[in-house]
Amino acid sequence: MSALADRSGQEPARRGRLRISYATLKRGVLWLLTACSGLALIEPSPYEVVFLLALFVFALTGIRFSQKLLPLALLLLLYNIGGTFSLIPWMDDAAAVRFTAVSVYLMITAVFLAGIMAEDPVGRLETLRRGYLFAAWGAGFAGILGYFDIAGLGSIFTLYGRASGTFKDPNVLGPFLVLPIVYLLQHVLIGRLGLMRGLLLMSVPLVALFLTFSRGAWGNLVAATLLMVALTFLTAPSAARRARIIGLSLLALGFVVVALLFALSFENIRSVFEVRANLVQDYDGGVTGRFGNQLRSIPLLLDEPNGFGPLRFRWLFPEDPHNVYINAFASYGWLGGFSWLALMAATCLVGWRLVFQRTPRQTHAIALWSVLFVTILQGMQIDTDHWRHMYLMLGLVWGLAALPAAPQTAPQPRSLRTTT
Numbered sequence: 001m002s003a004l005a006d007r008s009g010q011e012p013a014r015r016g017r018l019r020i021s022y023a024t025l026k027r028g029v030l031w032l033l034t035a036c037s038g039l040a041l042i043e044p045s046p047y048e049v050v051f052l053l054a055l056f057v058f059a060l061t062g063i064r065f066s067q068k069l070l071p072l073a074l075l076l077l078l079y080n081i082g083g084t085f086s087l088i089p090w091m092d093d094a095a096a097v098r099f100t101a102v103s104v105y106l107m108i109t110a111v112f113l114a115g116i117m118a119e120d121p122v123g124r125l126e127t128l129r130r131g132y133l134f135a136a137w138g139a140g141f142a143g144i145l146g147y148f149d150i151a152g153l154g155s156i157f158t159l160y161g162r163a164s165g166t167f168k169d170p171n172v173l174g175p176f177l178v179l180p181i182v183y184l185l186q187h188v189l190i191g192r193l194g195l196m197r198g199l200l201l202m203s204v205p206l207v208a209l210f211l212t213f214s215r216g217a218w219g220n221l222v223a224a225t226l227l228m229v230a231l232t233f234l235t236a237p238s239a240a241r242r243a244r245i246i247g248l249s250l251l252a253l254g255f256v257v258v259a260l261l262f263a264l265s266f267e268n269i270r271s272v273f274e275v276r277a278n279l280v281q282d283y284d285g286g287v288t289g290r291f292g293n294q295l296r297s298i299p300l301l302l303d304e305p306n307g308f309g310p311l312r313f314r315w316l317f318p319e320d321p322h323n324v325y326i327n328a329f330a331s332y333g334w335l336g337g338f339s340w341l342a343l344m345a346a347t348c349l350v351g352w353r354l355v356f357q358r359t360p361r362q363t364h365a366i367a368l369w370s371v372l373f374v375t376i377l378q379g380m381q382i383d384t385d386h387w388r389h390m391y392l393m394l395g396l397v398w399g400l401a402a403l404p405a406a407p408q409t410a411p412q413p414r415s416l417r418t419t420t
Contacts, residue, residue: 022061023120029054030116030124031131037388038135038176039166041156047388051109064118065111068402072114072394075343076107079328082336086307096310099331102386109388110395117399125364125396129183132389133201136180139165140208143173147211161272163211171382174217176389177205179371181221182228185252186367189232189245199255206256210263213276216382220374228370231355235362293317294326301326307333324379340385344376347394350401357405365400368393 033054036046065073083100090096116124143165146157157165167173181202188198209217229249236242264270297317301307313321313330321327329337351369355362372393375384384390 023123026057026116026120027123027127029057030127031134034128034131034392035134037132037392038139040168040172040388041166048105051112055108055112058112058116063112063115065115066118066402069111069114069398071346072343072398073111075339075346076110078339079332079336079343080104080107082307082334082339083310083332085335086309086331086333089306090309090312093311096312099310099386103332106386106388106391110391110398113392113395114399114402117396117403121400121403122360122364125361128392128396129180129364133180133183136177136205139167139173140177140204142166143170143208143211144204162213163208165208170212171214171216172387174209174212174214175220175375175378175384175387177209178217178221178224178374179367179389179393181205181209182224182371183367185225186228186232186363188252189229189248190241190363191244195248195251199252206259210260211269213272215276216378220371220378223377224371224374227374228366231366231370232363235356235358235366290319290322293319294321294323297321297326297330301329301337305334307331307336320383322382324382324384327383327385344379347376347397348373351397354397354401359403359405361400361403365397368397368400372397 029050033047033050036050039046080100080103083103087096087100142153142157143163145151145153146165147154147163149158157163159168159170162170163173164170165173167176184193184198184202187193188195193201209221229245233242233245236245264273297313300316308316308330310331311320313327321330325337325341328340332340351373354365355369357365359365372390375387375390375393378384
């Protein structure tokens with residue numbers, strides 16, 4: 001009887017235990033990582049704090065790094081070593097030190113994200129995607145509120161009369177919103193999401209992206225969308241799927257055109273759009289314009305193996321280079337500049353091979369690569385070397401490319417028990 005009493009006394013304690021698997025815990029922290037990635041108005045941002053938490057959680061069970069990730073890690077390391085050498089004469093400049101430290105931190109995030117794809121890649125990609133969509137809605141909604149100055153939020157969530165949301169620059173908010181929009185459209189095309197629900201989910205990020213009036217973001221969205229549609233069409237498993245892709249693409253395009261015409265019917269929106277839609281702005285042309293400064297900097301950089309130093313380009317010219325490749329040589333020296341060029345070339349090689357591999361991860365690979373490839377090209381027009389989502393995509397593409405081409409069954413994770 002006493003033994004029976006002991007067992008019955010232990011039963012409530014057993015029932016009170018909550019079983020949380022390591023896989024669930026890891027997915028939770030990954031969701032939180034991308035969910036807070038849209039808040040960049042404060043420093044350090046929540047993304048930095050959550051990344052440290054994610055690093056700790058994954059380190060508990062170890063992170064496996066494939067040898068195929070060595071080019072990514074090595075080229076990023078050389079890039080940052082070049083930046084450190086360039087920083088040496090400017091160690092008393094707090095902004096330059098912080099700039100270099102952020103580069104090192106972003107390198108670690110890319111390598112980490114590449115490494116965690118070794119296990120449960122599809123599950124983790126889905127988790128990251130959902131968190132990113134949450135962040136896009138938050139940042140986009142803030143941008144819309146700010147643009148229309150609802151509740152007096154215009155002074156917080158706009159810059160130069162353009163939606164910036166929870167970012168410091170509309171030219172960063174816009175490109176940040178491209179990936180979730182491309183993902184949602186892809187899900188509509190392949191039948192994972194209904195057209196109306198997909199358009200509803202795209203609405204806030206899409207409107208916010210338009211209201212940034214960022215030419216780079218507009219171009220990024222158009223080019224990435226066209227590339228995603230083309231790759232999804234080419235890799236479609238059947239003629240019926242290809243017909244669906246064509247039909248829904250045309251239908252979605254029709255919705256966008258109607259929405260654009262409606263938006264341009266408002267004078268305040270149309271007036272800004274007409275100015276921003278010009279391919280070349282006043283500050284772009286001329287000897288002292290953006291492109292003129294870039295050309296004038298090249299002969300100077302040929303005589304500076306260590307570059308000008310982090311953030312020193314603006315001391316010699318009226319503004320930053322707005323070209324990530326010139327900035328790589330200016331802020332990171334020859335070592336950093338050539339390392340960045342090599343990294344982008346290697347990424348293009350692995351990315352184009354990745355999207356044509358028939359695996360359960362192919363749809364994710366196509367969405368990620370479509371946006372990342374266009375972002376690499378966009379580097380000719382803007383400094384992308386400190387965009388968190390750029391390093392997110394960079395790490396994930398390399399991580400997927402390091403996986404075996406054949407589908408693989410992931411091992412069952414161990415479990416973590418906590419008492420409620």
